[in-house]
Amino acid sequence: MMLLRMAWRNVWRNTRRSVVTMASMAFALWVMVLYSGLVQGYLGAMEDDILEMEVGDLQIHAEGYLAHPNVYDVIDDPDAIVSALHAQGYGAAPRLLAGGLGASGEASAGIMLRGIVPELDATVLKVADRVDQGTWLDASDPKGVVLGRRLARSLGAGPGSELVVLTQGTDGSMANDLFTVRGVLDTISDGTDRAAVFLLAPAFRDLLVLDSGAHEIIVHRPRDVALPDAEATVTALAPGDDVKSWREIMPTLASMLDATASLMVIIFLIVYLAIGILVLNAVLMAVFERVREFGVMKAIGVGPLSVFTLIVLETTIQTVLAIAVGLLLALPVGWYLATVGIDVGVLGGTSVMGVSMHDIWLGQFTPQLVGTAIVVLVVIVCGATIWPAFKAARLRPVDAMRYR
């Protein structure tokens, strides 16, 4: 109790230094919580876009399709695989894929046709939720299509516009048909934004004269199943086909996400290291200023452990206050960033590694993130305190009292 009382008073003994030290710690915590929340929000949104809008957790293709995509290489019995996956609690939806040319009015552009079964597709991806203009595909409108954002812009097309599609059928014929644009998507990814034309699977099959099979099955794993485990399960259910996780399909993006997460940790450490040096300096000054005092304390019988504890308590008090202030300042800003976000619409859907940034950049603040920022701060401060505290604890009273 005496040590705690002394520590509290010692903190306020040099008010300016203590306030500067605490303000630095609070500022570092504030910066780190907000910075990591924003980065986590950015990475989370990017990963969600990849997993929920574009790729899914895993994909199944016919052997060799990914290396050389062509309309002829199909998964022979996609329905059986989809049924087997559904039975195991996985989401699964077949997709039909083909390149072509789209024209609307005087404009034309290269397109990527994506034939889907909307009700199955909704179990694995959330593209339907991203319709910006018009509506999503519906079985009652077999000639309706939904376009990617930039494709619609370059074709000058919108809901109600006509789209002529030219492609090559699997029978070698020139395939062409007239479709009506039902909707235009919000930004999703570079590939989808620039070229995607979503249409119903039957319309795709009619156009390309493809009676059976699917080019791709997108798989969504149950949340409690780890990606490698899911990959093993799906591989077992699709023998002879090529099963890949999203990390294998988009390795550059996966690496970038990992690198960004690592960069976050490095910046974390750099900022905190700077704070650690500041704290070390402050504690060292506090110790050197009081060498004689520690000598007297030890002379009257205060043990080394108590001296050590006193200094640790002084830093603990400052750290606790700094954490309280840092959180008090970070939480409202974090709440704003998580709910309102930063409008980056001016960037016009800039994409990073093929994944488009949303117009609103939302932060993601979890207890774990805030907890990590606090724990790292505490660890760094402890590291910076131990040496001076140890030094003070080891002082010989006879030397310390002679110290000037």
Place this chain on the structure above:
Amino acid sequence: MTVTSSPVLQLEQVTRTYRQGEVDVHALRGLDLSVGSGEFTAMVGPSGSGKTTALNLAGALDVPTSGRVLLEGTDLASLAAHQRSRIRRDRIGFIFQAYNLIPVMSAFENAASVLALQGVSEAEQRDRVMPLLAELGIEQLAHRRPDQLSGGQQQRVAIARAIAAKPAIVLADEPTANVDSTTAERLLDVMERLNQHHGVTFLFSTHDDRVVAHARRVVTLMDGRVHHDDVRA
């Protein structure tokens, strides 16, 4: 109070050599000194005669190069650092030239600090320290911090701290060096009274003639040895 025969402190053939750069400094060269319970002893001598070194050894703040320092029969050099720390807390009181109070503690808290270290309850600390402060004439200043006290008042708090835990001996290093002569006389009166009324054993290291005048035994050190030992009636 008369000097009793039982020695509280014994220094037997004590030497203490310091290394100062390339030179060995022999601060004590075979010092023999025995201080009995209830003594009021002044240790005098020129600078460098070994007074402060002897006091540091007697106070378990330092260990001898050779010889033995016995406090109530315990060889201080044989103790581990934490044991010496406990001996200092429980059996030795210190009064320093520069008062050396803890600046963030009030006069009462400073005086009671050794009791607090011993784990004495706050109520008992109050019961034991407040009468002491009253006896030293600073009861009304108990709540003040050291920087709100005069030099003499601070030294009285230091005296209260030194004797609050009823130590076997109080070691006072130039206790009157930083105060004016009137205050010095008052402090000496207070310490003499504590010695005579409460049997507190004092060993001073001093240059001050006023201390010598009050002392009932004067030990003169010269070149790290006892040169003269004068016990007064």
